[in-house]
Amino acid sequence: MFAPEIDNLTGTIRVSALHALAYCERLFYLEEVEELYTQNPEVFAGRRLHAELEKQEGEDWEELFLESAELGLRGKVDALRERNGQVIPYEHKRGKAAQDSQNKPEAWESDRLQILAYAYLLEYSLKVTIPEGRIRYHADNVLVKVSVDDLGRHLVRDAINRANTLRNSPLRPPVTTNERLCTRCSLAPVCLPEEARLNHDREWKPIRLFPEDDDRPIIHVLEPGASVGRTGEQLKISRRDQPVEVLPVQQTGQVVLHSFSQISTQALHFCADQGIGVHFVSGGGRYVGSFDSRQGSIHRRIRQYAALTDEGLCLELSKQLVTCRGQSQRKFLMRSARNKEHPSLKDAIRQLKVMLKQVPRAHSLASLLGMEGNMAALYFGAFSHILSSDLPPELHFFGRNRRPPRDCCNALLSFGYALLLKDVMNAILTVGLEPALGFYHQPRTQAPPLALDLMEIFRVPLVDMPVVASLNRGQWSSSEDFEKRGEAVWLNDVGRKKFIKIYESRKQESWKHPITQYSLTYRRLLELEVRLLEKTWNGEGNLFAQIAVR
Ligand code: SF4
CATH class of the missing domain: 3.90.320.10 (Lambda Exonuclease; Chain A)
Structure with missing residues (x-):
């Protein structure tokens, strides 16, 4: 021996x-x-x-x-x-x-x-x-x-x-090469072997090894003064004048602390151990940050650094991203235009088509940013035409404004984008990538560039569409759901609860991926897209950002 x-x-x-x-x-x-x-x-x-x-x-x-x-x-x-x-x-x-x-x-x-x-x-x-x-x-x-x-x-x-x-x-x-092993492999949902095979052989019919849904509730703690603690293997939420709520750990997907609600150190450690995301959103509806315990190996981040310092790769990924968002914007306008004859709506759809053809020819991030800005201007320029004419004037859209939003419609969009940023961050941290290193957005604001990049894929389906649908269904009241502070307009407690319900139920809707051809909820799609992005620099093809609103 x-x-x-x-x-x-x-x-x-x-x-x-x-x-x-x-x-x-x-x-x-x-x-x-x-x-x-x-x-x-x-x-x-x-x-x-x-x-x-x-x-x-x-x-x-x-x-x-x-x-x-x-x-x-x-x-x-x-x-x-x-x-x-x-x-x-x-x-x-x-x-x-x-x-x-x-x-x-x-x-x-x-x-x-x-x-x-x-x-x-x-x-x-x-x-x-x-x-x-x-x-x-x-x-x-x-x-x-x-x-x-x-x-x-x-x-x-x-x-x-x-x-x-x-x-x-x-x-x-x-x-x-023995795909039968994958069907019994505990790591198939993170390995995504079928997606790698599909990339090498576009005739491959992948089976879904990635879970279709995650039904663990996302706990939003909205009440100021509420606190999250730990009791044994459970989380407990104490709210003023309410009985204590106890949540088994298997039934918790994320904890989102709004405003000045608190979490104990024990609960924070417990959430980190159990892989439960903890996120913070300000009382005004701004994403503040996430608890990042940096578990897992450095190898994923090293590969990310190596890949995203390659300018050519960054440009290609950015083109895919801008195309993905632009197509979703155009298709959403087209869907909404079916029963409307507004000439500027039709014109925006036509111009978006022309601009989308130019995106693959962009030779730098700067020119791509210019194209994206023009497409956003066209999209938001036509946005008011897809809202119901029955809406009261105070709920109408007169152009995108933010930091702070100055009307009800922009307050809805801004809060929605904050929740989306939080969810994209949750997916990035789950996969173990570095949020501060993106390929398109530059590190200018406090928001992590990779999260801002990935958000582009989901802005239309997860925020714009439910905002427009809920406005057109008459679900919002400017007096009951919003509050005005100087120039700024925010959702009040009632409005935030209502919005969270609409947003979370949208995430639970199932959607068929156009390339992999299997169905999964938007909530799962957030994580899938981060994993597909990582595959692009792991030499496993490019299925990233291939989705668009139908
Ligand atoms: S690690 Fe990946 S390739 Fe290997 S058996 Fe598991 S799922 Fe299949």
């Missing part, structure tokens, strides 16, 4: 990580290098099985943690038994065994490597010879024996060396 060379900087490798490596190299990389873990039902069920076994096994149970710096390996053996004077490691699996060509049960390749690695680690640490390892597959109650021989030891050494090579590489391995 000999130990392979290991990089002392990277330390020992978990045996379970070798299991991931044998399953798919990319899975190993995502977990061990990029520190991405998801906790899907299979992962929880696997942990439950081990916990139950620990209880049942009683005196026979001999769980053992081993680590060998020389070997570069560490791990916790499920169980050890003595049989005929020899030590045998056991591994328990929830699923069924594989079958050989004669339909006899055998170990899956990744399970085989795992038990061999445990055996090798035991041999190395205890200085004994291990003749075999055993794997119990609980779904079909089969015990599979794996012989430990020199070939098996070689296999383990090769796997450790390969794992160390990957740990020192800045590049994600490509998606596996």
Whole structure:
């Protein structure tokens, strides 16, 4: 036996990580290098099985943690038994065994490597010879024996060396060619293998491995003086003159603190641990910031820095973004123009079409900014024509104004864009990118440029459309939903609650992606677009910003 060379900087490798490596190299990389873990039902069920076994096994149970710096390996053996004077490691699996060509049960390749690695680690640490390892597959109650021989030891050494090579590489391995593995992979929603395959083969019919919806509520704490704390594994919200509300952690997607509501340090730490976004919005409806605990590996950010210092890539991405927003603006005007004969509305639609054709020819970000500004002027110039003529004058639109908004319609748009910025930030932080480094917007205001970039995709479908629809349905009252402070017009408490309801329900609407051809809610689409953006600089094609209002 000999130990392979290991990089002392990277330390020992978990045996379970070798299991991931044998399953798919990319899975190993995502977990061990990029520190991405998801906790899907299979992962929880696997942990439950081990916990139950620990209880049942009683005196026979001999769980053992081993680590060998020389070997570069560490791990916790499920169980050890003595049989005929020899030590045998056991591994328990929830699923069924594989079958050989004669339909006899055998170990899956990744399970085989795992038990061999445990055996090798035991041999190395205890200085004994291990003749075999055993794997119990609980779904079909089969015990599979794996012989430990020199070939098996070689296999383990090769796997450790390969794992160390990957740990020192800045590049994600490509998606596996065996797509059946992906359907059972816990990291499929972050890996997006089907989207990578679609990019290489436009005839590919991707199946949706990205969850269609996220039904965990987004908790908006609007009342000044309200506070969010932690009690056990739950969040508790205390509001003046109201009973305390207790929220199980699985039922919370984000906590949004408006105005001067408070959150305790314990609750903040708990939210960071549980991946619950915490965001702050001012009483005037301005996005203030997000709690960014900067968890996870630096590798994603390093790749982002490398990519977004490439001016050519930034220009290409910006063109896609401007086209995406411009197309949505034009299509929204077209949809709204169906029952209207206003000449300036038709003219704006026609001019937008002409301008959109020029976007691919832009040779610099400055010229693109000019084109985008012209398209925005055309769009907002026609905006008043898509509002109902029955609206009272105080709810009508007379041009875009902001910081602060000076009329009711602009107050609605500004609050909507603030909520959208918050949601885009939530998606960026979930994916683990650097919000301060964008490709189109320059860092001029306090708003993070990457979030401003990504917002462009969603402004029309998530804010403009519900604002226009709710105004035309007569849902707003200038006296009941707004307040005026000097020149500024804000939504009051009643108005903000109403707006949040409209906005959140719009995000829950399902939408079919025109390229991937699967449906998902806008809420999930926010995260999908950030992941697709990241794929553009991971060498996995360009499906980013391909959506437009239909
Ligand atoms: S989804 Fe597929 S390609 Fe991605 S890590 Fe899992 S098995 Fe590998």
